[in-house]
Structure formats: structure tokens, C-alpha cells
Amino acid sequence: MEIQNLMHEIREDTIGKMEKKSPYDLAASWSGEDLLYSGVGNAIFIVLPTSGCAWALSGSGGCTMCSYVADSPLVDVDASTLVDIFKKCLAKHDIAEKTAVKIFVSGSFLNEDEVPKAARDEILRILKDEENVKEVVVESRPEYVTEDVMKECSQALGNKLFEVGMGLETSNDYTRKYKINKGFTREDFERAVSTINEMRPDYNVHGKAYLFVKPILLSEKDAIEEAVESARYAEGVGASRISFCPATIHKGTLMELLWKQGSYQPPWIWSVIEIIKRVRSSVKIPVIMDTSAFGTRRGPYNCKKCNSKLKSMIIRSNLEQSIPKEFEEFECDCKAKWIADVKFSDLTRSTTNLNRRK
Numbered sequence: 001m002e003i004q005n006l007m008h009e010i011r012e013d014t015i016g017k018m019e020k021k022s023p024y025d026l027a028a029s030w031s032g033e034d035l036l037y038s039g040v041g042n043a044i045f046i047v048l049p050t051s052g053c054a055w056a057l058s059g060s061g062g063c064t065m066c067s068y069v070a071d072s073p074l075v076d077v078d079a080s081t082l083v084d085i086f087k088k089c090l091a092k093h094d095i096a097e098k099t100a101v102k103i104f105v106s107g108s109f110l111n112e113d114e115v116p117k118a119a120r121d122e123i124l125r126i127l128k129d130e131e132n133v134k135e136v137v138v139e140s141r142p143e144y145v146t147e148d149v150m151k152e153c154s155q156a157l158g159n160k161l162f163e164v165g166m167g168l169e170t171s172n173d174y175t176r177k178y179k180i181n182k183g184f185t186r187e188d189f190e191r192a193v194s195t196i197n198e199m200r201p202d203y204n205v206h207g208k209a210y211l212f213v214k215p216i217l218l219s220e221k222d223a224i225e226e227a228v229e230s231a232r233y234a235e236g237v238g239a240s241r242i243s244f245c246p247a248t249i250h251k252g253t254l255m256e257l258l259w260k261q262g263s264y265q266p267p268w269i270w271s272v273i274e275i276i277k278r279v280r281s282s283v284k285i286p287v288i289m290d291t292s293a294f295g296t297r298r299g300p301y302n303c304k305k306c307n308s309k310l311k312s313m314i315i316r317s318n319l320e321q322s323i324p325k326e327f328e329e330f331e332c333d334c335k336a337k338w339i340a341d342v343k344f345s346d347l348t349r350s351t352t353n354l355n356r357r358k
């Protein structure tokens with residue numbers, strides 16, 4: 001399959017240039033206000049260095065927009081090291097009264113080849129004993145979501161709320177296969193969500209869909225339409241929450257190659273707002289729009305005058321699950337360019353944008 005060969009080549013090249021780093025140097029953590037299932041609270045985010053995403057390291061080369069494998073030490077990190085890193089990260093933060101702990105492993109937390117079972121159990125057991133931790137959120141590809149694994153996690157966690165986020169990215173199987181190279185289908189996602197939902201209410205488990213805004217080779221207009229459609233689909237098949245990730249150009253990806261050639265731009269922030277408005281008025285489950293890298297050269301962008309104002313409005317809209325009326329009232333000169341871009345991409349089905357950042 002052509003895209004897999006290309007991705008494999010890009011990945012080999014990236015890995016070849018990577019310097020080996022200690023797992024301790026690759027760990028990261030931060031905290032902030034966040035929307036929990038029980039309302040606004042605190043979240044602690046912890047990035048754990050593991051051996052790397054099995055999908056990215058396989059012959060497939062991984063997903064076209066993802067460079068997480070570059071954040072991995074590329075060596076097996078044993079269970080006790082992983083637990084030690086986790087404890088050190090957690091100890092850096094005050095655990096406020098209503099806290100969610102979100103663990104990112106740049107791959108699948110539920111894959112025992114990436115996170116050894118002993119480490120997984122011990123990390124969840126530590127969180128079980130932290131009274132203020134009310135929710136634990138991890139990420140995994142759907143193939144690792146089984147009833148047995150979910151039960152083990154839930155039991156280790158003392159049946160605290162346990163959410164698994166899965167990178168569905170889009171409801172469109174063609175886009176997911178040929179433009180993202182994700183390597184799983186809607187059916188796989190639906191099976192994982194059903195497994196989780198059938199376990200409730202005995203187990204306090206939930207499935208979340210990560211949706212990607214504007215994969216490569218998709219026009220601005222189609223990216224908006226697909227994002228809205230994907231949210232409706234994810235709710236329809238039983239996801240408990242949705243988290244949108246608007247594209248950011250990661251180093252060493254096919255997305256970066258196309259961007260450098262002028263064949264790809266991350267979405268406009270106006271497009272992101274359009275998605276929020278349409279999704280919030282038609283989808284009932286909580287929907288979060290990630291705003292990382294907004295207003296940067298490699299992230300979603302409008303213009304210097306309005307990037308940060310709109311970013312703040314989106315963050316508020318996440319916490320309140322509202323459509324702020326400023327979304328309608330806010331005006332900026334760049335909006336006309338966005339409208340032209342969406343119309344242009346509709347007319348030509350072009351994969352490029354007008355030269356909006358020049």
C-alpha cells in the first residue's frame with residue numbers, strides 16, 4: 001500500500017535522526033482548569049515515555065500527522081521506571097479537590113507491550129488512593145480495548161471514573177485509511193465503544209472519541225463538514241465525550257512535508273469556531289476543542305489581531321459547553337479571507353489554501 005510505504009520511509013528517516021534520550025528527560029506534566037464529567041475542576045496532565053506507539057513502529061509507519069514516536073526513548077522502559085517517573089510527575093502538583101488525571105503515553109496505555117501490566121496496575125492503584133482524584137483518562141487504539149483489560153483497570157482504580165480516549169479522527173473510513181493511515185475502521189471503534197458501554201453501570205467506564213480537524217488532502221470546507229459529521233457519528237455510536245484536535249504541523253510527518261511544499265495549511269480558527277457552533281447545536285454529549293498551538297506558525301491560525309482573543313473564547317466555551325454570543329458578534333478583517341478560502345476550496349476541491357499568511 002503506497003501511503004504505508006511512504007509513511008514507513010518518513011518514520012525510518014525520523015527515527016534515524018533521533019538522539020537517544022533518557023526516559024526521565026522525556027516525561028512532562030502540567031495542570032490547569034478543565035471540564036470533568038462532574039463539572040469544572042482541575043486536571044493534571046502527565047506524559048509518560050514508553051517504548052513508542054506500536055502502530056507507528058510497525059511496517060505501517062503510523063499516522064500522517066503524528067510525530068509522537070519522536071517523543072519516545074525507543075527503548076523498553078521497564079515497569080518500575082515508568083511507575084517511578086509517574087510518581088515524580090504527580091508529586092509536582094497539588095491535587096485539588098476535584099481532579100482528573102490524564103495520562104498520555106504517545107501511543108496506547110492499554111497495550112501491554114507499550115505500558116507493562118505491572119506499571120499500569122500500580123499507576124492506577126496510586127490514583128485509587130488519592131482521594132481528590134475523581135477521574136482518570138488514558139488513550140488507546142480500539143484494538144486494545146477488551147472487557148478483561150477494562151475490568152482490570154477499573155478494579156485497580158477502585159471503580160473510579162475511567163475514560164479511554166480513542167483516536168477515531170473522522171467518521172469517514174476513506175479519509176481515515178488513505179489520508180491519515182490510521183489502520184482501523186469505524187467497525188473497530190464501534191466494537192470498542194460497545195464493549196465499554198456494555199460494562200456500565202457495573203463499571204464506571206467511558207469511551208471518548210478524538211476527532212482530528214483537517215487531515216491532509218482535505219479542503220477547508222470538507223474539513224469543516226467532516227468534523228461536524230464525525231461528531232454526530234461519534235455521539236450516535238455511544239461515545240461519552242468528544243475531543244477535537246485541530247491540526248498542528250508535527251516535525252517529521254507527511255503533513256509537514258506537504259506544508260513545506262505549500263500543499264497544506266492547518267485550519268483557520270474561523271473554521272474551528274464554525275465547527276463548535278454547529279456541533280454544540282446538534283450534539284448533546286460534552287465536546288472539547290483543543291486549542292494547543294493556536295496562533296502559532298504551525299497551528300490553527302487567523303491573524304495576529306484576533307488569534308488570542310478567539311482562543312480565549314474557545315477555552316471558555318469548552319468549560320461552559322456554550323456557544324458564546326461573541327462568536328457571532330466578533331469581527332476581524334481576516335474573516336473575509338476565510339470566507340473566500342472556504343468558497344474557493346468548495347469550488348475547486350483544492351487541497352491548498354489561499355496565501356493567507358503572506
Ligand code: SF4
Pocket residue numbers: 053054055056062063066067068106107141167182
Ligand atoms: S496518532 Fe496515535 S495511533 Fe497514530 S501514530 Fe500517533 S500515537 Fe500512534
Ligand SMILES: [Zn+2]
Pocket residue numbers: 302303304305306307332333334335
Ligand atoms: Zn483576524
